[in-house]
Amino acid sequence: LKEMYPFDMYAFANGLTEGELTVLQNVRNFLENDMKPVVNEHWEKAEFPFEAFKGIAETGIMNSPLLFEGREGARKPSELYNAFLYFELAKVDASLATFYTVHGGLCYNTILLGGSEAQIEKYAPKIASWEWQGCFGLTEPDHGSDIAGGLATTAEKVGDKWVINGEKRWIGGASTADVLPIFARDKADGKIKCFIVKGGSPGLSVENIKHKVALRQVQNGHITLENVEVPDEDRLENVNGFKDVARILRSTRADIAHLATGMTIGATEAALKYIKERDQFGRKLSGFQLVQEKVARMQANVVATMAYSIQLANMQEQGHFLEENSALAKMHNAMRMRETVAWGREVCGGNGITLETDVARFFADGEAIYSYEGTHEINALIVGRFLTGVGAFV
Numbered sequence: 001l002k003e004m005y006p007f008d009m010y011a012f013a014n015g016l017t018e019g020e021l022t023v024l025q026n027v028r029n030f031l032e033n034d035m036k037p038v039v040n041e042h043w044e045k046a047e048f049p050f051e052a053f054k055g056i057a058e059t060g061i062m063n064s065p066l067l068f069e070g071r072e073g074a075r076k077p078s079e080l081y082n083a084f085l086y087f088e089l090a091k092v093d094a095s096l097a098t099f100y101t102v103h104g105g106l107c108y109n110t111i112l113l114g115g116s117e118a119q120i121e122k123y124a125p126k127i128a129s130w131e132w133q134g135c136f137g138l139t140e141p142d143h144g145s146d147i148a149g150g151l152a153t154t155a156e157k158v159g160d161k162w163v164i165n166g167e168k169r170w171i172g173g174a175s176t177a178d179v180l181p182i183f184a185r186d187k188a189d190g191k192i193k194c195f196i197v198k199g200g201s202p203g204l205s206v207e208n209i210k211h212k213v214a215l216r217q218v219q220n221g222h223i224t225l226e227n228v229e230v231p232d233e234d235r236l237e238n239v240n241g242f243k244d245v246a247r248i249l250r251s252t253r254a255d256i257a258h259l260a261t262g263m264t265i266g267a268t269e270a271a272l273k274y275i276k277e278r279d280q281f282g283r284k285l286s287g288f289q290l291v292q293e294k295v296a297r298m299q300a301n302v303v304a305t306m307a308y309s310i311q312l313a314n315m316q317e318q319g320h321f322l323e324e325n326s327a328l329a330k331m332h333n334a335m336r337m338r339e340t341v342a343w344g345r346e347v348c349g350g351n352g353i354t355l356e357t358d359v360a361r362f363f364a365d366g367e368a369i370y371s372y373e374g375t376h377e378i379n380a381l382i383v384g385r386f387l388t389g390v391g392a393f394v
């Protein structure tokens, strides 16, 4: 384990099973061999490396039998594996980890937590095998942080169908998705419900957002829904109000806490590699005291973010975790990640602003992670409400 996780100074990986470690190694090999060589080029072109990414399904990342040993009946691998999977993905590239999270985190959890048994049976296996690519349509052009009260997309029941009208913005992977869970307000009772819209449905159009300076490989869609019809059987039965959306976000926000940990690890690894190779004043940068102090701080952030991630994963596994647990973890880990990627850029000097040293990509991408899945402020307000008993959102 020490060899596989040299950054894991407090042995958080000890709870992983042999089977989980095998799959994590498969994922690592795939990322190192197939993805790492193409990420910078695609980041620059603002294109997702679909061709190379196809191989992800073969790693068994979501559904390998090795992940389900001793977990009979479970639909998801263990939360500890999930945390380490995000570390693995995000330490290579935040766009890949984000593409994974909209599919394997947001979409998959929406089906598992919001669907009936029949709906889970219909969708979950095909998402887990990547036969169908999924996304998550909650945010709107005029409603981000205030989505709970503001959500304006409407759904109207007409016979045995629903008719959806509205717009969604920032939806990762939307333009290529086969399965688009869309949150809309029922015109009859005013409650937020979730509808599985199929890619290519009449009335559905997706335009990718241009000119992003973060997560450039991910295509974020601006979706327009004009009288899009969804059969009643594709309305997720267990989403009947924002409390159910919050139940989904509580879990997916934990994923982003892990993703931020992965970026913290990735930036630290990239900085260490650089300082061991670069000479100044006739010796390696790694031999200077001030440089060592900086990487020691980065490593402290690695440990702190891992500690949040792993304890949160333990609580999730036991089924005892609250909205404020994932809000605080996301808030903390994104803050520490943001600080760490900036230090990573700093220790690489001028070369730190080129894609070759990897830290520039982490530095730019960190801004998106800081703001999505609940901004810093919104997560702080969830924690603030827990601490003070006062909801300060409005």
Ligand code: FAD
Residues within 6 Å of the ligand: 102, 136, 137, 138, 139, 143, 144, 145, 146, 169, 170, 171, 172, 215, 220, 368, 371, 372, 373, 374, 375, 376, 377, 378, 392, 393, 394
């Ligand atoms: P706003 O809500 O307009 O906030 C702007 C600023 O004001 C922020 O700093 C915010 O914290 C602050 N603010 C707002 N209200 C308060 C308040 N009450 N008190 C204090 N400060 C406040 N959404 C999806 O549904 N699916 C996706 O796949 C998806 N992917 C995304 C990918 C990227 C790269 C990005 C950038 C966003 C993505 N989002 C997605 C949307 C994301 O969740 C929102 O951007 C986020 O919730 C913030 O909303 P907003 O951008 O509208 O900012």
